[in-house]
Amino acid sequence: MIEFLKNLDRRWIFLLMLLSVAIPILLQTQFEETPSKLSIAVFDQLEKLEEGDKILLAFDFDPGSEGELGPMATTFVRHCCEKKLKMYFMALWPVGEQMIVDNIARVIKADFPELVYGTDYMNLGFKAGNEGVIKVVLTDMRQLYTTDAEGTAIDEIPMMQGVDNIKAMDLMINISAGYPGTKEWVQYAVTRYPDKITLVAGCTGVQAPLLYPYIPQQLPGLLAAIKGAAEYEKLVMDKYGKRDADGNMDEEGKYFEGRRRMGPQLVAHVLMVLLIVVGNLIFFAERRREKRQ
Amino acid sequence: MNKSNRLWVILFIIGAVLVAGRMLISQSLIGKAYVQAVPVNADEENEDHKWTLYEQSSQTKFNEAVLEDPNQTKYLFSFSRTIGVWIAALLTIFVLSFLIRDNPLYKFAESIFIGISAAYWMVVGFWSTVVPNLFGKLSPDMVRDWAMPGLGIDERVELMYIVPLVLGLMLLWILSPKGGWISRWPTAFIIGVFCGLRLITFIHADFLSQIRNGIAPLWMVDSSGSFDFWESLRNVFLIIGVLSCLVYFFFSFEHKGIIGKTAKLGIWFMMITFGAAFGYTVMGRIALLAIRLEFLFDDWLWLIDPTGKRLEAVISMLGLF
Amino acid sequence: MKRQIPLLIAMIAGFVMIVAYFIPYTVSWGDTVIVWFDVLAAIAFVLGGGNLLKVHLKKTSDQVPGWGYSVITIVAFVIMLVIGLGKIGVNPAAKYPEFAWSGKFSEMGSPFWWLYEYVFKPLQATIFSMLAFYVASAAFRAFRAKNIEAILLLATAFIILLGRTAAGPALTGWFPDAIEGLEADKLTSYLMTVFNTAGNRAIMIGIALGTASVSLKILLGVERSYLGSGEE
Incomplete structure (x- = not known):
């Protein structure tokens, strides 16, 4: 048995991983989420805002991390729409602009068609330069952004009147998949102007532990990986989800993506734990055998 | 036929049978994509200035619209996007096939990805930054007449931008086999800016602020x-x-x-x-x-339908949950 | 001269950024330099594409083993580039219908968008998703509780893996009030906000000092390896 497991072809492990993710997806299993303090902090930061307040949404991710960050992006946009905030989208990642366009179509155009481009939301699009872009938008956005992503002159956009830089924003959200992302926004924007810029973020699992030293002084709220997305989704939908006459949730679909993804997450995590345990059992059994010999 | 080739043939046959079986259950093509036609009427008087945009839609909306009016033209089946879904599914499987063993299908998919992504970044960099922030500064009139009519009318020619233009051309000199020293100037500029930015920022955000964050009462x-x-x-x-x-x-x-x-x-x-x-x-x-x-099961195989895009989903049809 | 001027350029550019941080009067200098930097960053994308083309053209012309794949890369690159730069199949912007080139290069439904949606996106997302398999294989083969350090690492990973899913509350939710703090989700939060924060804060401080010293060495011309070793 030990010999068999020791020499197990790794493709069997791949197959186990595939099944542990595929089966819960096919069965569409879902679990109840209990929001953590950090997710509640993110939710509260948005809740504090008033109708018409300005919010910057920086989408610094691409399809490579959409599995984790897509649900956050969708829920953030929904939350902003429900709060009737003025949304300014921008991206430091070349593909980030496509993520913005996708979410505008998915949430704003589909469910909030009354919102008007240029008055309620606008897309500044992508600019090259990583932290160099952050430095410019801190002082004078117009040096880089002469038009929005659609090619309209920036001064012709009503909601850009009186906005010279991102210090005019009441809150900033960053959805981050790596460099440049939340770390750079904290370093270059928040740390420089702690009284004027408040940032909350959603990030990938890889980045999350690295950002904890900034919490809460430099980063009051953080959605960490898909679990953070699921928790935030619950908070937003519990408050804003459409309900039937009996008070039951009458919505499904795109605003449940994070929670749906927690099903495969659970099974795959248990598999990971089992793999480590079995791997160690083999190791110790072997070691004992060697000692005996 | 050697053992390895036999494995691939078996896998291919299993895959093809499963997909064919899935289509048989559905009694139609799966992975179909639908669009919503959005007419754009940019200029009432000029026919040339009218066109149609096609936004993503779903089979549910298409069927509802057809039930209401069989001759409707708002919701349509999209052939090109259906092909797209199938190509995306095949490419996904090609990449995953690497888990079994390195193979030509994976290499094919990887080669395409390398080419496409480099071109994607180049195109985005060109249209989003080079055109508005370099050409638009050096020759605003030309850029306004050509690709960016929205560029502010008060944009002046800013000759200072000759500096990044020259540095940019020098940077591209790296590609030339001779004159390697030429690209050192822009490289030095980039590295100098990075160092200047990081020297201060890392000390401020990651050193001083971390010490401050770390000072906490013990009682x-x-x-x-x-x-x-x-x-x-x-x-x-x-x-x-x-x-x-x-x-x-x-x-x-x-x-x-x-x-x-x-x-x-x-x-x-x-x-x-x-x-x-x-x-x-x-x-x-x-x-x-x-x-x-989720993409394979939802958009391609139509086995699940978490967002209500279709009328049927096999798993729910079989009463598995 | 070929080395002195670049050193001077790096020094001036860097010190302008530093001065602009402290002296309000010089903020606009810093902004000018940084906008040039952003433009160069976009040109670097062009350089990346050019370099890829150069490498694969060479592989093709030398007919090195596997050169057929280089041809595929070149073809994919050229098609995407021509479609994107030429805005092929893109409608003008609705606001400026008389300007044929005013539309967005990535307009939904255009060939560029199609290639993004059905080729670029699935390929990139799937390549990243492959890591899930390798991390499982590595967990089975490489993670051994050989000593106390490894045990600490594994125990933390277990708690996080279980505590951040429904398994945590299911396994430990019944703990009595007295040891409520040991429930998996609470333990996870404690590990993250105390131990992980402490470790990462120390690493962060170390990296900050390292980055600052390397930056200063480059700006003062002590560290010159970025100029290459060639005499040319």
Whole structure:
């Protein structure tokens, strides 16, 4: 048995991983989420805002991390729409602009068609330069952004009147998949102007532990990986989800993506734990055998 | 036929049978894509200035519209996007096939990805930054007449932008086999800016601010004014943790005696840190796999339908949940 | 001269950024330099594409083993580039219908968008998703509780893996009030906010000092390896 497991072809492990993710997806299993303090902090930061307040949404991710960050992006946009905030989208990642366009179509155009481009939301699009872009938008956005992503002159956009830089924003959200992302926004924007810029973020699992030293002084709220997305989704939908006459949730679909993804997450995590345990059992059994010999 | 080829043939046949079986259950093509026609009427008087945009839609909306009016033209079946869904599914499988063994299909998909992504970034960089922020500054009139009519009418020619133009051309000189020194100027400029930015920012955000964040009272009281043991312990651990890890990084002293023991404690703290990083990394990777499988099961095979895009979904049809 | 001028350029550019941080009067200098930097960053994308083309053209012309794949890369690159730069199949912007080139290069439904949606996106997302398999294989083969350090790492990973899913509350939710703090989700939070924060804060401080010293060495011309070793 030990010999068999020791020499197990790794493709069997791949197959186990595939099944542990595929089966819960096919069965569409879902679990109840209990929001953590950090997710509640993110939710509260948005809740504090008033109708018409300005919010910057920086989408610094691409399809490579959409599995984790897509649900956050969708829920953030929904939350902003429900709060009737003025949304300014921008991206430091070349593909980030496509993520913005996708979410505008998915949430704003589909469910909030009354919102008007240029008055309620606008897309500044992508600019090259990583932290160099952050430095410019801190002082004078117009040096880089002469038009929005659609090619309209920036001064012709009503909601850009009186906005010279991102210090005019009441809150900033960053959805981050790596460099440049939340770390750079904290370093270059928040740390420089702690009284004027408040940032909350959603990030990938890889980045999350690295950002904890900034919490809460430099980063009051953080959605960490898909679990953070699921928790935030619950908070937003519990408050804003459409309900039937009996008070039951009458919505499904795109605003449940994070929670749906927690099903495969659970099974795959248990598999990971089992793999480590079995791997160690083999190791110790072997070691004992060697000692005996 | 050798063993390896036989494996591939078997896998291919199993895959093809499963997809064909799935189509048989559905009694139609799966992976179909639908669009919504959005007419754009940019200029009432000029026919040339009218066109139609096609936004993503769903079979549910298409069927509802057809039920209401069989001759409707708002919701349509899209052939090109259906092909797209099938190509996306095949490419996904090509990449996943690498798990079995490196093979030409994976290499094919990888080669396409390398070419497409480099071109994607180049195109985005060109249209989003080079055109508005370089050409638009050097020759605003030309750019306005050509691709950016929205460029402000008061945009002046800014000759200072000759500097990034020249530096940019010098940067591209790297591609030339001769004159390697030419690209050193823009490289030096980029590195100089990076160093200037990072020197201050890292000291401010990651050194000074971290020291400030780390200074916390060791005697915590709760809202009722009594001693809060757990919060106090938390802060004690935090400070001991940071200091012991820093001692471990400090190589000016030999790690012996009390310094050695403190450094050892630092290692333990860091092991816990790495364990947390591993846990979170696993979490992230699985979510990335989940979205790909969701695509295959939802958009391509129509086995699930979490967002109500279709009338049928096999799993729900079979009453499996 | 070929080395002195670049050193001077790096020094001036870097010190302008530093001065602009502290002296309000010089903020606009810093902004000018940084906008040039952003433009160069976009040109670097062009350089990336050019370099890829150069490498694969060479592989093709030398007919090295596997050169057929280089041809595929070149073809994919050229098609995407021509479609994107030429805005092929893109309608003008609705606001400026008389300007044929005013539309967005990535307009939904255009060939560029199609290639993004059905080729780029699935390929990139799937390549990243492959890591889930390798991390599982590595967990089975490489993670051994050999000593106390490894045990600490593994125990933390276990708690996080279980505590951040429904498994945590299911396994430990019944703990009595006295040891409520040991429930998996609470333990996870404690590990993250105390131990992980402490470890990462120390690493962060170390990296900050390292980055600052390397930056200063480059700006003062002590560190010159970025100029290459060649005499040319």
